[in-house]
Amino acid sequence: MKTLLSALALSTALTVPGLALAKSVTFTTNLNTYGGNGAYLAFYVTDASGAYKGSLWIAGGKSKYYDHLSDWYRATGGSSSEINGITGASVGAGRQLKITLDLADALFDAGYKLHVDAAVEDMRDSPSEVVVPLTTQGAGQPVLGRRYIRNFTYDM
Amino acid sequence: MLRSLHKIPGLVAALLIVILTLSGAVLSTFPALESAHAPTQSEPDLTVAMLAGRVAARYPGVEQIRRAPSGRITAFYFDEGRPGAVVIDPATGQGVANYELSALQRWITNLHRSLLLDDAGRLTAAAGAASLLALSLSGLLLTVRRVGGWRRMFARLRGPLIGRLHVEVARLTVVGLLLSSTTALFMTASTFGLVPKDGDPPAFSVTVSGKTGALPESISLLRGTPVAMLRELTFPYPGDPTDAFTLKTARGAGYLDQGTGATLAWVDHGPWQRLTETIYMLHTGQGAAWLGLILGLMALGAPIMALTGIILWVQARRARPRIKGNTAAGQADTILLVGSEGGSTWGFAATLHLALTQAGHKVHTTAMSRFALERYRRAARVIVLAATYGKGAAPDSAKGFLDRLTALPQAPAMPLAVLGFGDRQFPEFCGYSAEVRRVAEEKGWPQLLPAASVDRQSPQEFARWGRNLGQALGHSLELSHSHAIPRSHALTLISRRDYGAEMQAPAAILRFAIPKAGLLARLTGRGFLRFSAGDLLGIVPQGSPVPRFYSLASEHGDGFVEICVSRHPGGLCSGQLLDLAPGESIQGFVRRNLDFRTAHNARPVILIGAGTGIGPLAGFARANHPGRAMHLYFGARHPDSDLFYGEELRDWQADGRLASVTMAFSRTSARVYVQDVLRADAAKISRLIGEGAQVLVCGGRNMAAGVADALADILAPAGLTLALLKAEGRYVEDTY
Numbered sequence: 001m002k003t004l005l006s007a008l009a010l011s012t013a014l015t016v017p018g019l020a021l022a023k024s025v026t027f028t029t030n031l032n033t034y035g036g037n038g039a040y041l042a043f044y045v046t047d048a049s050g051a052y053k054g055s056l057w058i059a060g061g062k063s064k065y066y067d068h069l070s071d072w073y074r075a076t077g078g079s080s081s082e083i084n085g086i087t088g089a090s091v092g093a094g095r096q097l098k099i100t101l102d103l104a105d106a107l108f109d110a111g112y113k114l115h116v117d118a119a120v121e122d123m124r125d126s127p128s129e130v131v132v133p134l135t136t137q138g139a140g141q142p143v144l145g146r147r148y149i150r151n152f153t154y155d156m
Numbered sequence: 157m158l159r160s161l162h163k164i165p166g167l168v169a170a171l172l173i174v175i176l177t178l179s180g181a182v183l184s185t186f187p188a189l190e191s192a193h194a195p196t197q198s199e200p201d202l203t204v205a206m207l208a209g210r211v212a213a214r215y216p217g218v219e220q221i222r223r224a225p226s227g228r229i230t231a232f233y234f235d236e237g238r239p240g241a242v243v244i245d246p247a248t249g250q251g252v253a254n255y256e257l258s259a260l261q262r263w264i265t266n267l268h269r270s271l272l273l274d275d276a277g278r279l280t281a282a283a284g285a286a287s288l289l290a291l292s293l294s295g296l297l298l299t300v301r302r303v304g305g306w307r308r309m310f311a312r313l314r315g316p317l318i319g320r321l322h323v324e325v326a327r328l329t330v331v332g333l334l335l336s337s338t339t340a341l342f343m344t345a346s347t348f349g350l351v352p353k354d355g356d357p358p359a360f361s362v363t364v365s366g367k368t369g370a371l372p373e374s375i376s377l378l379r380g381t382p383v384a385m386l387r388e389l390t391f392p393y394p395g396d397p398t399d400a401f402t403l404k405t406a407r408g409a410g411y412l413d414q415g416t417g418a419t420l421a422w423v424d425h426g427p428w429q430r431l432t433e434t435i436y437m438l439h440t441g442q443g444a445a446w447l448g449l450i451l452g453l454m455a456l457g458a459p460i461m462a463l464t465g466i467i468l469w470v471q472a473r474r475a476r477p478r479i480k481g482n483t484a485a486g487q488a489d490t491i492l493l494v495g496s497e498g499g500s501t502w503g504f505a506a507t508l509h510l511a512l513t514q515a516g517h518k519v520h521t522t523a524m525s526r527f528a529l530e531r532y533r534r535a536a537r538v539i540v541l542a543a544t545y546g547k548g549a550a551p552d553s554a555k556g557f558l559d560r561l562t563a564l565p566q567a568p569a570m571p572l573a574v575l576g577f578g579d580r581q582f583p584e585f586c587g588y589s590a591e592v593r594r595v596a597e598e599k600g601w602p603q604l605l606p607a608a609s610v611d612r613q614s615p616q617e618f619a620r621w622g623r624n625l626g627q628a629l630g631h632s633l634e635l636s637h638s639h640a641i642p643r644s645h646a647l648t649l650i651s652r653r654d655y656g657a658e659m660q661a662p663a664a665i666l667r668f669a670i671p672k673a674g675l676l677a678r679l680t681g682r683g684f685l686r687f688s689a690g691d692l693l694g695i696v697p698q699g700s701p702v703p704r705f706y707s708l709a710s711e712h713g714d715g716f717v718e719i720c721v722s723r724h725p726g727g728l729c730s731g732q733l734l735d736l737a738p739g740e741s742i743q744g745f746v747r748r749n750l751d752f753r754t755a756h757n758a759r760p761v762i763l764i765g766a767g768t769g770i771g772p773l774a775g776f777a778r779a780n781h782p783g784r785a786m787h788l789y790f791g792a793r794h795p796d797s798d799l800f801y802g803e804e805l806r807d808w809q810a811d812g813r814l815a816s817v818t819m820a821f822s823r824t825s826a827r828v829y830v831q832d833v834l835r836a837d838a839a840k841i842s843r844l845i846g847e848g849a850q851v852l853v854c855g856g857r858n859m860a861a862g863v864a865d866a867l868a869d870i871l872a873p874a875g876l877t878l879a880l881l882k883a884e885g886r887y888v889e890d891t892y
Contacts, residue, residue, distance in 0.1 A: 036257060037266065050398060061275070063349050067356050070390065070402065074411075078356060089274075122257055124220060124232040124241060125390075147239050 022102040023156055025139075027057070029097040029116070030150045036120040038090035039148050040065055041097065042072035045134070048111030055082045056114075057099050060090040068119035071127035093148075108134050118148040158301070159552050162294040163469060169287035170462040176284045177458035179268040180336065184452025186261055187226055188445040194228035195245040195252055197383060202246055204386050204403075205379040208372035210249025212391075215240075223386040225443030230255045246383060269343075278344060285340035288458065292333045295326050295461075301549060312885040317750055318471070322464040325457045332454025339439035346432055355429025357402065357409035358421045366397050367415025375417035381405055406433075479509055479521045485531040488520035495524040495542035495554030495588065500613055501577050505541050507637040511622065515631055524554035527561070529568055536570050537604055539625075540592060543577040548587025561595055571604035572596055573628075575621055580611045580889060604628050611891075615702045636702050644696050644703075644743040645671035645684050647717060649736045656722065658797045659823065663722035663768060664734055665709070665800060668744075670717055685746040686712045689775020690852075690890065692747040693719055697729040704729040705747065707854060707890055709771035711779055717744075720771035720800055752852065752890045758784050760815075760849040762841065764863050766791035766830050767798065769855025772890060774801045776852065782812030787844065789837075791830030791859065793823040830859065831866040838870045845871065851881065853889045860891040 031039060040060030045053045052075035058066075066078040076082045091097045116130040126147045132138060132154075142151040207229070212218050217234040221244070224230070229244040231251065242251025263272075270277035302323065303311050309327060313320045345351050372378050378389070378401075385405045392399035392414040400420055401412035410422030425433075441448015485491070490512055494505045505521055512519045520532075524542065532538070543551045550557065574596070576589025586609045593607055605624055610617045615637045626633030647668040656663040673683030687693075688711045694703035710718040724730045736742060754761055754776050763773040763786060770790055780786045788805070792798045799819075808814040818837060820828040834841060845851070853863055867887075868878050881887035 035259060037262065062347055064346060064353065073357075074402075077358065122262070124239070 021105050023105060023108075024100060025103045026098060026100045026155045028153045028155070029091070030152075031091055031093055031095055031097075031148055032145075032150045033094040034120065034123070034148050036093060036123050038092045038120075040069055040090050040119045041149075042066075042069040042115075042117040043099075044072050044075070044115055044117075045107065046113050046115060048113075050113075052076065053112065055086065056101060056103075058083045058087045059097055061087060065119065065121070068125045069117040069127065070119075070125050071115060072117045108136055110134075114154070116145070116149060116152060118145070120148060158294055158297055162291060162298055163465075165287040165290050166462070166465050167469060169284055169291075170466060172280065172284035173288050173291075174459045174462050175271065176268060176281060176288070177333075177455040179264050181452040181455045182264050183261070183268055184441055184448040184455065186258075187441045187443075187448045190224065190228055191226040191445050194224075194226055194243065195247070197227060197246045199247065202383045203379050204381040204383055204389060204405075205373045205375060207244075207246055207249070207383050207386070208378060208389055210246075211244060212249075212372060214249045214251070215242075217394075218391055220388060220390045221386070222388045223383065225437065226445065227384075229383075278347065282341060282344040285337045285344070288333055289337040289341065292330050292337060296330055299323055299327055301545070308883075311883060317748065318464050318467050320750075322461055322468060325460045325464070329454040329457030329461075332451045333458060335438060336451055336455060339435045342432075342435045343439055346435075351432060352426075352428045354426025355409070355432070356423075357404065357411070358423045364398055364400055364420065365413050365415040365418070367413075368392070368397050370414055370417040372401075375401070375412055377403065377412060377417075377419050479506055481513055482509070482522075483518040483520045485520045485522070485528065486533050488518045488532070489534055489536045490517045490519045491532050491535045491538045492519055492521040493524045493527055493538065493540045493542075493557075494521065495540070495551045495557065495592075497543050497545045497551035497553075501541050501543045501551070504577070504610070504613075504618055504637055507618075507635055508539070508541070508622070511633055511635050515626075515629075515633060524557040527557050529564065532568075532570075537629075538568070538570060538572050539604075540572065540574045540589070541577065542574065542589040542592055544584065544586055544588040548584040548591065550588055554588070558592065558595055561592070561599065564599060567596075567600040567602070569602075571602040573604040573625060574607065575618075576607075576609040577613065578609060578611065580891065585609070585611075616704070619702070636700070638702055644694070644745040645673075646741040647671060647744045648741040649738050650716060651738055652736070655798045655800060656793075659793050661722060661793070661798065662734060663720070663798060663800075665718060665720050665771075666733060666736065667710075668717040668741075670712070670715065685748070687717075687746045687748075688712070688753065689779055690752040690772040691749045693717065694745045694747050695729055695733065696743045696745075697732045700728055703745075707749075707752075707769075707772040708746075709775040711775060714778065718771070718775070720768040720774075722768045749890065751885075752854075752888050754780075754852065755850045755885065757848075760785040760787065760844045760847055762844055762849050762851045763788045763790075764830060764834070764851065764853045764855075765789075766820075766855040766859045768800070769853075769859070769890075770800045772854050773852065774804065777808050777814050778804070780808075780813040785815040785844075786813065787816045787818070787840075788814055789818045789820070789830055789833055791820040791822065791833075791855075794821055795819070795824070797823070829862065830855075831862040834863065834866045834870065841867070841870050842874055845876065845881070845886075846874065848886075850886045851888070853887075853891070855891065857891045860889050 027043065029041065042055065043057040044055040047053050055072070055076065063078060063080065067073045112134045114132050114134055115128045118126040118129045124147070129145045129147060129149050130143055130152045132143045132152065139154055139156045142153045144151050208221060211221055211231050215231055215233040218231055219234060220232045222230045229246055230241060231244050232239070232241050241255040243253045243255050244250070245252050266272050269281055271281055273280070300306055300309065303309060313323055342351070385407060387404040387406065390402040392401060400414055403410060403412060408422060408424035411420040412418070413420050437443045438447065441451060492505055492509055494501055496502050509519050509521045524540065542554060545551045574589050574593045576586030578586040589609065590607070597603070605628055608621045608624070610621065618637050619635050622633045622635030649666060650669050651667045653665045654662065671684045687708055689708055691708045692705040693708050694705050696703045706719040706721060708717065709720055710716055721730055721733050723734050732742060752772065761776070761784065763776060765773045773788060777786055777788065792800070805814065805817050809817055818833050820830045820833040822829055851867070853860055864878055871877060878887055
């Protein structure tokens with residue numbers, strides 16, 4: 001379980017000026033037993049037009065592999081300033097990743113989408129394996145992944 | 157210092173290195189297997205555009221095409237929402253097999269790079285690689301010191317089997333181990349982000365045309381890129397006009413518009429990326445499968461060296477006894493300085509220490525490297541026991557002794573005795589102790605005893621020197637040194653043939669049955685060792701704990717143990733042997749003597765011996781096969797008295813096992829010695845040596861000296877020396 005006071009790397013328009021305007025959100029990601037090494041995952045937000053807005057969490061510590069999180073990488077160039085302080089360990093096959101973040105209220109019900117890119121060594125890259133609109137109604141409803149992610153849920 | 161740098165990391169990291177190298181050797185086979193199984197690319201000028209077109213036609217949902225360094229091409233695709241992955245035949249674009257990651261390969265890879273322990277494991281494995289690098293470098297320097305210089309790097313090795321095996325494997329594999337360990341450290345640094353990155357695709361900041369539908373075949377960059385350059389081509393998402401093609405090649409990476417085919421962004425690889433890729437290839441063999449296989453084979457040297465290295469360490473420790481009752485330097489009347497390389501000289505020192513202490517002396521025993529004259533306030537004598545390392549170099553525990561000796565302002569007053577330990581087969585026999593003695597004499601240090609040496613740890617020679625020392629000290633001194641006598645077995649005499657009675661020099665060929673041992677005893681090394689002619693039979697006589705050694709005249713396959721023995725006046729052991737009647741037995745064991753063997757080749761062999769020295773030579777002849785020319789020169793007293801193996805020599809000549817037999821009899825009217833017949837046959841011997849013949853000499857030390865002189869004269873016109881033949885292992889002696 002990862003707890004973070006605020007999503008530091010969200011671009012300036014979305015950063016949380018004070019805790020009053022934020023809510024605590026838990027991301028639960030369950031992985032399939034895909035028979036490979038630990039998966040790298042990138043959690044990030046795009047706006048309604050699909051433009052990248054900011055990163056929330058990177059699971060996987062070796063920056064040399066970040067280009068395989070290909071949608072996220074294409075948007076950020078793997079810039080370390082995007083992910084300072086929001087990285088953790090990669091997630092083993094069949095395991096669960098649970099992270100709790102304080103997210104700005106403005107992110108919800110405003111057309112923003114949460115993307116999860118996944119990549120596993122020597123296996124196919126799986127960019128935007130999960131794409132889910134951030135809405136109050138969508139909370140608690142599991143979304144299925146395509147390859148490495150069995151399902152993903154966010155709870156408030 | 158150098159030895160410690162080699163020994164300590166070796167012992168600490170041995171297990172780790174064994175795991176890393178064994179797993180590495182297994183991994184080295186995968187790239188070769190992969191390229192053997194991948195469909196080969198038959199069109200040399202196939203472009204990425206053509207390949208992508210073929211694959212897209214077969215798999216409309218294709219997401220990505222990858223080319224591994226082995227040449228294997230893989231396509232990842234979605235078909236009705238289900239992901240698929242196939243190995244592609246580039247000629248058709250058709251999948252030939254499902255692509256699946258081998259669970260075994262993945263497990264071994266993870267074991268190899270991180271011991272299945274993630275980052276902590278990666279750092280541990282890197283420490284293993286660093287140890288391997290340190291061991292390779294220090295081992296290389298030790299080997300150079302041992303063989304006597306870089307030029308003699310591949311000279312023939314001598315000494316006990318385990319030590320030789322250790323160095324032999326080392327010099328065959330050190331190149332691979334250096335390469336693998338250095339590249340491993342680089343790869344770890346790269347994994348942890350310590351190597352600059354300049355090979356990633358650029359950020360996707362440019363805008364796309366918004367059109368879709370460009371066929372890969374029509375995109376000019378893909379048409380200009382040969383498949384051999386391809387790393388990976390990623391297709392745009394179906395139905396997403398903001399997406400683009402992503403191309404990674406050996407040259408660089410970038411994005412291509414999916415509507416116009418234009419290059420949207422491109423970055424060439426920088427020098428770091430190229431270096432990283434080269435090192436990756438050198439370490440894994442991916443893209444250079446043959447190199448991988450060679451490195452994998454060389455990696456197997458490390459477990460062998462770990463095992464032999466640990467055995468050597470244990471042997472050295474066992475051989476180095478604790479000196480009991482060591483007197484402080486300032487109190488002792490006798491200072492015993494030890495220069496030992498492997499530790500065996502410490503064993504002799506312990507024996508001497510004990511005997512001198514029992515004779516009432518106060519003895520201080522220490523390493524030569526700790527020589528400190530100013531502390532020896534009550535010393536009446538200094539005794540130096542010094543081995544020699546390689547070509548006359550100082551042994552490990554004597555480092556710095558000569559410098560300190562040279563630096564003394566004046567020679568000490570108390571006398572010095574120097575005893576050298578060495579192996580007469582080496583060109584520089586006791587070279588270091590001779591140097592110590594020379595420097596001491598130059599200083600004017602009075603000598604207690606004449607120069608003396610002990611050949612191949614002979615307890616007899618040590619005891620003889622001890623008696624001389626005792627005389628100089630004015631009391632008797634019996635040194636019965638026994639280095640760990642192996643378990644001995646009862647040898648029962650089967651038959652004996654007697655000689656020499658006419659000359660009052662009784663001698664006999666004694667044939668014993670091979671002692672039987674159960675399977676368990678043999679497997680645990682407690683049975684009677686397998687032996688070859690030229691190995692030594694240690695006999696433990698009744699009434700003495702010190703074994704005497706006789707050269708074996710038979711090999712295990714002959715089915716009997718045979719030695720040739722003459723009675724020494726007052727000899728305890730030879731007397732007991734010659735008194736044996738068939739059916740009686742005596743205790744004995746085998747000691748290997750690997751240097752005194754015929755070489756494994758078809759070159760001629762010259763056997764030279766006198767008296768009972770015929771024993772091992774007869775054994776070599778008996779084991780010879782017709783086709784290899786073996787020439788025997790044999791000296792005896794009289795044909796009616798001590799012509800050992802007379803009948804066999806005739807038979808072996810008849811069936812071709814001996815090409816020629818030349819005799820010299822010293823007590824007939826002719827009065828010739830074996831060195832005389834050698835000189836008479838100089839032309840033939842010179843020719844045989846020119847053909848690469850090996851010379852094996854066995855007999856008394858005086859005879860061996862005479863033979864060496866004769867051979868030196870015979871070889872001189874051809875510009876050859878005995879030292880040269882010795883260095884090549886073509887002149888070996890077994891003397892007594």
